[in-house]
Amino acid sequence: MNRIIGSNLELLATITEEQWKNTLETDYPGATTPFLISEDYEKLLASLPRLIRNVLFERAGAENFSQLSESLPQGFVQDIWSIRLLKEFLGRRKRNVVVESVRENLEASTFINTVTSARDDKQALLALLLTTELSLEDLKNCLYLSNYDTYSYQDFVLLTNNEGISDPLILAELRQVQATGVPNGNVSTELVETILRQFEIANNTNLNSTCRKVLIYNNEVIIYILRESQRNGLRTFNEFIVGMNADWLVLRFSSDFRFLKVRAVEAVKPVVYSTIAQKIVESLIRPLSAYYVPRSDSNSDDTVNDFVQRIISEAIPNVRMAEIELGNTPFQGRPSIIIKKDSGPIMLGDTLTDNRNGLAFVDIIPASQVRKFKIVYDLNSKNHIFTIFLTRIVNGTYVHISGQGGGVRKRQALIDYLRQETDLRIIEKLSKEYSL
Numbered sequence: 332m333n334r335i336i337g338s339n340l341e342l343l344a345t346i347t348e349e350q351w352k353n354t355l356e357t358d359y360p361g362a363t364t365p366f367l368i369s370e371d372y373e374k375l376l377a378s379l380p381r382l383i384r385n386v387l388f389e390r391a392g393a394e395n396f397s398q399l400s401e402s403l404p405q406g407f408v409q410d411i412w413s414i415r416l417l418k419e420f421l422g423r424r425k426r427n428v429v430v431e432s433v434r435e436n437l438e439a440s441t442f443i444n445t446v447t448s449a450r451d452d453k454q455a456l457l458a459l460l461l462t463t464e465l466s467l468e469d470l471k472n473c474l475y476l477s478n479y480d481t482y483s484y485q486d487f488v489l490l491t492n493n494e495g496i497s498d499p500l501i502l503a504e505l506r507q508v509q510a511t512g513v514p515n516g517n518v519s520t521e522l523v524e525t526i527l528r529q530f531e532i533a534n535n536t537n538l539n540s541t542c543r544k545v546l547i548y549n550n551e552v553i554i555y556i557l558r559e560s561q562r563n564g565l566r567t568f569n570e571f572i573v574g575m576n577a578d579w580l581v582l583r584f585s586s587d588f589r590f591l592k593v594r595a596v597e598a599v600k601p602v603v604y605s606t607i608a609q610k611i612v613e614s615l616i617r618p619l620s621a622y623y624v625p626r627s628d629s630n631s632d633d634t635v636n637d638f639v640q641r642i643i644s645e646a647i648p649n650v651r652m653a654e655i656e657l658g659n660t661p662f663q664g665r666p667s668i669i670i671k672k673d674s675g676p677i678m679l680g681d682t683l684t685d686n687r688n689g690l691a692f693v694d695i696i697p698a699s700q701v702r703k704f705k706i707v708y709d710l711n712s713k714n715h716i717f718t719i720f721l722t723r724i725v726n727g728t729y730v731h732i733s734g735q736g737g738g739v740r741k742r743q744a745l746i747d748y749l750r751q752e753t754d755l756r757i758i759e760k761l762s763k764e765y766s767l
Contacts, residue, residue, distance in 0.1 A: 362419035512587025629727025
């Protein structure tokens with residue numbers, strides 16, 4: 332134990348002032364204010380676990396503080412310096428998170444019981460100083476994981492982009508990604524750095540951003556991004572100035588990338604983190620396309636069923652159905668069925684409700700999955716055709732509208748109109764290109 336603690340004290344002595352301040356977010360000036368009297372040293376020593384205190388004296392060639400010369404050994408002063416910085420660093424960290432971050436290391440060296448049997452206020456310090464081959468990366472992990480639980484997050488879900496895809500094999504791949512996500516997705520710091528650089532350049536933001544860490548923790552892929560802020564003045568962490576006008580952007584992907592939690596300050600536009608997250612997941616599923624939408628944009632089964640029935644019965648003025656695609660229909664083999672109007676005066680809604688042969692198409696809709704349908708929107712006496720996609724995830728259905736049907740403004744007019752006429756939540760998909 333003594334050897335490991337000594338080795339870790341030497342490691343701490345190599346961490347620079349800049350790293351303590353800007354990488355580890357530690358109040359370096361406050362932690363290194365010179366001790367003026369011996370009582371300052373004695374008070375600090377008394378606050379340490381006995382094991383650590385004994386190692387400090389052993390390294391100084393003494394058994395207690397009174398045996399040290401009045402002009403304290405330089406090595407002892409350096410050790411005290413390192414301890415003070417480490418204690419200051421840990422003062423803003425969660426004890427249980429620190430211990431858990433190095434638990435595997437401590438269990439391998441059988442030191443875990445020494446740590447967990449200590450007083451609560453001493454466990455974090457013991458855990459780090461007893462970590463075999465402690466590194467700057469270990470300290471960074473403590474920092475990031477401690478922040479992990481303190482932030483508030485927005486929830487998003489992954490939607491695959493099926494728009495314009497007719498190849499059945501590609502559609503099958505997209506549906507597989509939608510259903511099971513991305514298995515074994517490998518995200519590196521270098522990959523995120525490339526995406527960040529491309530984003531800032533493509534949008535002429537004149538801002539710097541950097542990926543500080545990619546962590547695998549608690550069945551999540553957590554990405555920590557430090558990005559310059561567009562606000563004036565200096566960015567502060569807690570009580571001191573980092574010296575960089577920046578904010579943390581944290582992306583927490585589920586292990587299969589189907590779900591996402593985002594931490595961002597209010598000043599950051601949603602399109603920034605949505606686009607960055609989109610590019611990360613698309614790098615894992617190329618050439619397929621996907622994007623994230625707020626989880627709160629889902630619709631209940633009752634809302635969706637009511638909407639579909641109203642479209643079929645033409646109960647929404649100026650909107651009528653031209654084609655419907657059903658998946659997992661209640662027939663042998665669960666086939667998909669596409670029903671569309673080709674010609675003639677009969678409306679598709681009439682076709683779907685026609686039960687002259689004993690069974691109407693409309694009867695199988697509740698037992699099927701409505702994947703998408705095309706509608707004709709009559710605006711200013713002109714017909715505009717749009718496709719409405721429905722994607723079911725967990726207990727909700729997400730709806731988005733594609734096709735420009737005469738222009739982007741016409742599509743927005745349709746979205747606004749449907750929101751006015753129904754209780755439907757309609758998502759507005761991001762462009763595939765970078766955009767602010």
